[in-house]
Amino acid sequence: MFSSKTYNDRREVLAKNLNNGKILLMGNSQVPMNYPSNWLRFRQDSNFLYYCGLDYPDLNLVIDTSSGESTLFGNDLTIQDIVWEGERTSIANMAEVSGIQSVLPSNQLSSFLLGSNETIHYLPLYRQDQQVFLESILNNNKIESSKSLIINVISQRSIKTEDELSEIESAIEVTMDMHKLAMRQTSDGILEQTIAGKIEGYALQNGRELAYPVIFTTRGEILHNHNHNNIMCSGQLALNDSGAESPMHYASDITRTFPVSGRFTDLQKEIYNIVYNMQEAAFDYCKPGNSYRQAHLTASKIAVEGLINMGIMKGNADDAVKEGAHALFFPHGLGHMLGLDVHDMEGLGEDLVGYNEESNRSNQFGLAYLRLAKELVEGFVLTVEPGIYFIPHLINQWKAENKSSAFINYDSLNKFVDFGGIRIEDNVVITSDGYRILGPHIPRTINEIEDVMA
């Protein structure tokens, strides 16, 4: 945990900025796996972690904006709980380490909230058990989250402090080892699941959880591919998109793509270097005042230019990007915010996090998936993750519609049916005059990767 002062300061800023009513921050409960007492992994709510750092189930926090004081609601363990589950620090001690002024048992939350006629602010819910709990607490009163609370939380969580950057870098340290392990242990004839299991096992051995389910696949063109059933073969590429959490549950989100054999083919090198150049161009665009939409479009243009050089695309690169023709090969956004969530604050509303009045979301295929478009600000942490993919379903669909045929040489794509996809992803912080790649260096160039795999 951070210091009690850190959490107290965060809550005070929030209370002052919101300046009316009571703020309810709900901690998460355990979720049953296949019957009531066999649980899935416990993951605390990120907003709850941000404002009090307490990593236990069944807690709730109320901030009174008029007094600025906070009350923690929770129950101490019974002797029976202790016999079965072991001791746990007391609710009073939890409050103390988090700088919370008062504690009350959980069954007083409802009357505490409903006792005054003040507005009750709360954040959007993403699990049904949260919804059911909230309805019970509010006696089925109007259930609607608070836009003003959302905006204030986003404003605070968007700017990362040095302490938060250290957490993210601690996550990336473990992630670096996960990626090197994957490169070293991958070879012809190995099942994807063997490597995926080693990656997750490595995180767990180090007391870490994953920030999101491992993507480890020779079918990298499937963007969120969570199957690990293929046997890997020489000639294929393996795409590893995986990241550990820090001890305080800050995320890392790193992707590397490397050849199963340890040596890239010439064709793989050509595509890889285009993606590498997309990422470098995007990095250069990362500074305060530049919009991330423009970084995305800049990387897209590099993609088109590279693909024109290879005879895959044709025509004028600017026009191709304007029409969205590159999205056949780069159908997702350049990146997103990163913090306590891997898609940071996505639960608060993607548009509120990544867009503002000047940056409306496009409805063009590809650009529509860009999660972060607005102007960058010092302290933002974000992913830079360009990719080029050859997606048979998408190619067939576009070809059948003759879509963007002025820019795409469909006949050239036959040899890419089994190519897969390449993505390179790193995490950066926006500094006063540019950016800094977070964490230790993870092999990224063709030579660096081939060296690790040699």
Place this chain on the structure above:
Amino acid sequence: MFSSKTYNDRREVLAKNLNNGKILLMGNSQVPMNYPSNWLRFRQDSNFLYYCGLDYPDLNLVIDTSSGESTLFGNDLTIQDIVWEGERTSIANMAEVSGIQSVLPSNQLSSFLLGSNETIHYLPLYRQDQQVFLESILNNNKIESSKSLIINVISQRSIKTEDELSEIESAIEVTMDMHKLAMRQTSDGILEQTIAGKIEGYALQNGRELAYPVIFTTRGEILHNHNHNNIMCSGQLALNDSGAESPMHYASDITRTFPVSGRFTDLQKEIYNIVYNMQEAAFDYCKPGNSYRQAHLTASKIAVEGLINMGIMKGNADDAVKEGAHALFFPHGLGHMLGLDVHDMEGLGEDLVGYNEESNRSNQFGLAYLRLAKELVEGFVLTVEPGIYFIPHLINQWKAENKSSAFINYDSLNKFVDFGGIRIEDNVVITSDGYRILGPHIPRTINEIEDVMA
């Protein structure tokens, strides 16, 4: 998956035995981790797996008891889903491999169920999202699960077929490796989490999930201890309670306790051998017609006799067991059913699974936690998991109350403050004339364990 005939037969038996109304079997959905699209591990509902074997989210099955026919409700992926998540077998193909007669899109489930005035049977819910979904499907009609359905499902799932035994044994094969790995890699100075992570990683590398969260601890006296933060020291015992699932999600549930140093102390050997003898005595009691309550009490008496020999307990062993004095050291039940759930069918009601008219649940401390008490039947699969623990909180409480002081030499317990606990657990099937320990042999005697760790 098993054959379509297997699932068809199971559904036909259920429809015939229930003989009225429609049976709704709800598949599970994904549960968000920290925002809507970042998910916890997907685990299909066990009853759904039992009756159709389909391991995908957002499916529902309705069995019409009058026609005996089944309808699968689900939606095929869109092209957008396929681009992001990859292809998936079609709903029609799912129905075919499971022997299901009809398919309909998910949005027709409600009208299909409410269209007739027949009773709708469903099973108890254990996740809030199931409750919310069901309320939406039934238009907030009366929400109450069906006792007759529960009883018929328990009756079918309680008797394991050869195919099911093979699955459980396949789970135990991986679990054996997990346990040997833990024994070999444990030594002075290693963190518990290092071994716990290796255990889980090993399962994942083999494409398996865990049947329940790993218990791996030097504080084995905390019965469900999921913390792994201690550094292990020579002289301590490590308790490893962990089990992989089979490919079809059948559970295994194995516990071994071993010395961190690789060599038991004399005191540890004395307690270990009592627990070993408890398990052997319980095995001998495992045959059709014997009650598991009696097996529990038999093991308890062995515990008392052993502890009397060591000067920890005193008096008449039968009287001590009758009073429940042994429960200070053996506070949990001897075992439980095992199958698609590690506590098999616990979500259907522990008493309905483990008790019958002749076997009411005791309210005596210790015996009250016995999950399985009724007479054993050929085909039952269950755990046999005696243990002896020295639980400081419980000892202090009993001592302060002078509880069972005719049977307990409280003064003798001072040297056991840091002893921890020992549990030995295996999985057995009840045969026509006795029992069979399932799976390959996992080192269990003191000599076998010391040999593996040498």
